Amino acid sequence: MPQFSNATIVKAANIYYDGQVTSRTVIKEDGSKVTLGIMLPGTYEFGTDGPEIMEIxxxxxxxxxxxxxxxxxxxxxxxFHVPGNSKFALEVFTITDYCCSYPV
Amino acid sequence: MPQFSNATIVKAANIYYDGQVTSRTVIKEDGSKVTLGIMLPGTYEFGTDGPEIMEIxxxxxxxxxxxxxxxxxxxxxxxFHVPGNSKFALEVFTITDYCCSYPV
Structure with missing residues (x-):
């Protein structure tokens, strides 16, 4: 079962779109950040600061x-990869579990 | 910002009630388990094996x-505390962020 060890997990959730999209922030052993999230069915648009790698x-x-x-x-x-300083749109049909990382 | 350090987090989410209730499993530094979860508005019933401590x-x-x-x-x-081998019911009015622990 894939997992992150020796990590720091922020207790409080990140909540977007009235809870239709939620995530938890994890700081990995190497200091890099990932967010583990859930998207319920719906249509969403997100903006990025830096580049993002979305692993569905x-x-x-x-x-x-x-x-x-x-x-x-x-x-x-x-x-899929999302460039920094950009926007991307999602149409979610079934509950979607994801891991988003933020390469620098 | 409260967080768990030197912890392990399982990558895949736990999904209940068609995604209206989701959580991630965290193994703390001391080896004990917590789940960090989100409940969207709705009515739910859960059963316990061992006792649970639900921190809203x-x-x-x-x-x-x-x-x-x-x-x-x-x-x-x-x-609130829930006895082991029991059932409890929840009526959730607004998105609820929780941390559930499992004392032994």
Whole structure:
């Protein structure tokens, strides 16, 4: 069962879209941050500061990435990259479990 | 900001009630387990194996504990104890962030 060891986990949740999207912040052993999150069905738009790597652990969704002219459909495990200082849109069809990391 | 250090967090979420209740499992430095969870508005019933200590971090809800004849209303930070091998009911009015621990 994949897990992060020797990590720091912030107790309080991050809450977006009235709780339709929630996450917990984890600081990994190497000092880098990930957020482990859940998205319930709905349509969302998020902005990035730095680049993000979104690893979908489970779920069925579509994503519209900046600079792309079409939606990408995702079912189950899949990873996509989001540039920094950009926006991306998501249409979530089934409950989606994700791990987002923030490369520097 | 309260946090767990030197802990292990399981990557995949625990999902209940079609995602209306979700949590992540954390193994603390001392080896004991907690789950950090979110409950969206709704009515739920949960069963326990061992005793549980539910720390509400934020939210507005009512709980009906086993052996009690009335619902207890909770707004914001509050902790309640649930006996082992029992059932308890929750009516959640606003998104509720919690930390559940499992004393042995």
């Amino acid at each position: 652990l489970s779920g069925h969704l579509k994503v519209l990435l900046p600079g792309e002219d079409g939606w990408q459909e995702i079912q189950g495990q899949h990873t | 971090l934020s939210g507005h809800l009512k709980v009906l504990l086993p052996g009690e004849d009335g619902w207890q209303e909770i707004q914001g930070q509050h902790t």
